Amino acid sequence: MLDDLPEQFDLVVIGTGFTESCIAAAGSRIGKSVLHLDSNEYYGDVWSSFSMDALCARLDQEVEPHSALRNARYTWHSMEKESETDAQSWNRDSVLAKSRRFSLDLCPRILYAAGELVQLLIKSNICRYAEFRAVDHVCMRHNGEIVSVPCSRSDVFNTKTLTIVEKRLLMKFLTACNDYGEDKCNEDSLEFRGRTFLEYLQAQRVTEKISSCVMQAIAMCGPSTSFEEGMQRTQRFLGSLGRYGNTPFLFPMYGCGELPQCFCRLCAVYGGIYCLKRAVDDIALDSNSNEFLLSSAGKTLRAKNVVSAPGYTPVSKGIELKPHISRGLFISSSPLGNEELNKGGGGVNLLRLLDNEGGREAFLIQLSHYTGACPEGLYIFHLTTPALSEDPASDLAIFTSQLFDQSDAQIIFSSYFTIAAQSSKSPAAEHIYYTDPPTYELDYDAAIANARDIFGKMFPDADFLPRAPDPEEIVVDGEDPSALNEHTLPEDLRAQLHDMQQATQEMDIQE
Amino acid sequence: MATTPRSGGASGTGTAQRPNGTSQNKSCQFKLVLLGESAVGKSSLVLRFVKGQFHEYQESTIGAAFLTQTICIEDTVVKFEIWDTAGQERYHSLAPMYYRGAQAAIVVYDIQNQDSFQRAKTWVKELHKQASPNIVIALAGNKADLSNIRVVEFDEAKQYAEENGLLFMETSAKTGMNVNDIFLAIAKKLPKNDGANNQGTSIRPTGTETNRPTNNCCK
Numbered sequence: 001m002l003d004d005l006p007e008q009f010d011l012v013v014i015g016t017g018f019t020e021s022c023i024a025a026a027g028s029r030i031g032k033s034v035l036h037l038d039s040n041e042y043y044g045d046v047w048s049s050f051s052m053d054a055l056c057a058r059l060d061q062e063v064e065p066h067s068a069l070r071n072a073r074y075t076w077h078s079m080e081k082e083s084e085t086d087a088q089s090w091n092r093d094s095v096l097a098k099s100r101r102f103s104l105d106l107c108p109r110i111l112y113a114a115g116e117l118v119q120l121l122i123k124s125n126i127c128r129y130a131e132f133r134a135v136d137h138v139c140m141r142h143n144g145e146i147v148s149v150p151c152s153r154s155d156v157f158n159t160k161t162l163t164i165v166e167k168r169l170l171m172k173f174l175t176a177c178n179d180y181g182e183d184k185c186n187e188d189s190l191e192f193r194g195r196t197f198l199e200y201l202q203a204q205r206v207t208e209k210i211s212s213c214v215m216q217a218i219a220m221c222g223p224s225t226s227f228e229e230g231m232q233r234t235q236r237f238l239g240s241l242g243r244y245g246n247t248p249f250l251f252p253m254y255g256c257g258e259l260p261q262c263f264c265r266l267c268a269v270y271g272g273i274y275c276l277k278r279a280v281d282d283i284a285l286d287s288n289s290n291e292f293l294l295s296s297a298g299k300t301l302r303a304k305n306v307v308s309a310p311g312y313t314p315v316s317k318g319i320e321l322k323p324h325i326s327r328g329l330f331i332s333s334s335p336l337g338n339e340e341l342n343k344g345g346g347g348v349n350l351l352r353l354l355d356n357e358g359g360r361e362a363f364l365i366q367l368s369h370y371t372g373a374c375p376e377g378l379y380i381f382h383l384t385t386p387a388l389s390e391d392p393a394s395d396l397a398i399f400t401s402q403l404f405d406q407s408d409a410q411i412i413f414s415s416y417f418t419i420a421a422q423s424s425k426s427p428a429a430e431h432i433y434y435t436d437p438p439t440y441e442l443d444y445d446a447a448i449a450n451a452r453d454i455f456g457k458m459f460p461d462a463d464f465l466p467r468a469p470d471p472e473e474i475v476v477d478g479e480d481p482s483a484l485n486e487h488t489l490p491e492d493l494r495a496q497l498h499d500m501q502q503a504t505q506e507m508d509i510q511e
Numbered sequence: 512m513a514t515t516p517r518s519g520g521a522s523g524t525g526t527a528q529r530p531n532g533t534s535q536n537k538s539c540q541f542k543l544v545l546l547g548e549s550a551v552g553k554s555s556l557v558l559r560f561v562k563g564q565f566h567e568y569q570e571s572t573i574g575a576a577f578l579t580q581t582i583c584i585e586d587t588v589v590k591f592e593i594w595d596t597a598g599q600e601r602y603h604s605l606a607p608m609y610y611r612g613a614q615a616a617i618v619v620y621d622i623q624n625q626d627s628f629q630r631a632k633t634w635v636k637e638l639h640k641q642a643s644p645n646i647v648i649a650l651a652g653n654k655a656d657l658s659n660i661r662v663v664e665f666d667e668a669k670q671y672a673e674e675n676g677l678l679f680m681e682t683s684a685k686t687g688m689n690v691n692d693i694f695l696a697i698a699k700k701l702p703k704n705d706g707a708n709n710q711g712t713s714i715r716p717t718g719t720e721t722n723r724p725t726n727n728c729c730k
Binding site for chain 2: 043113134250254273274372
């Protein structure tokens, strides 16, 4: 079946995660011949979304030394009291029966509406393959309760969380942040260069509640974040407001696993070849031709460049992995927070959590069926924090207790796992470009920067994902009925036409 | 609001959310995907339908793989957003996002090729499992101009289609036989209610602020 695979490529990409897919698409888009392989039978590697069955199977999978997903375990919880009044009572069986209605992310992300990824999707015209859901609420914890943070101007005026004085203060503060940087000589801000954002905030004499709003949810920073960084983050938040929906954030419909596939589609549209369930057994550098020789399923492929995700053999041999991100994934039959936050069957909400000292953080993404990621009546809670140990549950314990101890969330399924990253570059694999594993970030900025960087090293002068034309702009052969249709011409005339075209091109160059 | 998100995908139909809102006819947009083995004529069918063309030696799809065509049925303007596989099916690696949210699918086989018919059946099963439950599926036995050397019998395919609730036609992208008809039959079968439900609306970011007005313009 696979024997008719071409043998020579400009670029072979191993792994179909987000970063690799970006690079594959960018290569294909500028006319390079691309082969994109994955030994898995699904797209996305650790950036993938799974159905309920598939997630359990993935978590059960045996861990090899180079596996990026590790320390996995999951538990089904039985309800203490099954209420008979509920239209649907959820348990392991009823959840598994709807397995395919789930898209459970290993690495869930939230996109800034004007952030790097959305800009890249628009710039490259890949946006037409993707659909998003606007995040309904950005939340914070205040006095043990989850409350919505007002985002837009109208939100600020309508919110019941703040007093009138607080509303004025918040608006004044946000306006000042928005204008920051335009007037370089502004004394007010000069004074805070080199100090922390928190100090600046306190100097504005805002109330404790506003301070929480800004620190926890808007600027998303900690007590030691610098003034400049805090300003930048606040501006990033404000700059994404008012585009789609009420908050500055978007979540991909059917989960984040769709995003690598969108890039893969662009790659395929420009001629990239896709082979899942295909592993590379060995890679060697042919010093004569300076090409890589890849052996795969008894066949030798030649490639000018090779990009690989970590965790794929053979390039990952000898790489040591260390825990990088600790994840919790929960399925519940009730949402978090009050009715206000979950109107009409549940919101898609974002909540950033801090430990008591403010030194550690985690973010929680609550998904309802509006994202197409779970059946109606169920909610997914994704919890993510930078890993401290090989025990994701204990890394997350402080946050899960904040969330679940006093709430009446009916958790049906809970799981924990670690995403690992390599602690050293493989010495054996010089000249092969490795992508970084998922880092702890809300959006995809680091992943895109990584893809751009690798692409730039391989193809120094090429444009990274220029805009792909719309279908209306593509002229198919013989489009214009008055023009000669090349395919209907006899052989000798076709050759003449070809010569003429070449001559014209050369003329242009000379000019 | 700074933008007009397009309604799409999951909610099924959407009367176009355009600020000028002058259109009196109902208009619906549907995502239609093509499935089937390599070289059964998927791209040729679309090219015939959208541009009225046929190329005997159609190259594997490059650069396009996403075309639109509008047809009118009674008082409704139906816009098909047609997705081609872009060759990803070749090594059995079609990305599932391809048929995600599709409201219609044409599963194509070549009447001269028994394997392609078996493969078509596999695609129908896959759609029943993975795609939205209300998807309208049509089965197209392509290359019907070569019916004298057929191996898949008309009645066999028709019976299979009936048992599985599929529309069925034998088509020829070369002669144009039944090509428009199969799209028309699908358009008729698709629900064209005004199901735009705000809560379920999804967003496709298009353009930057500078080109947004042209995007929203009626075409």
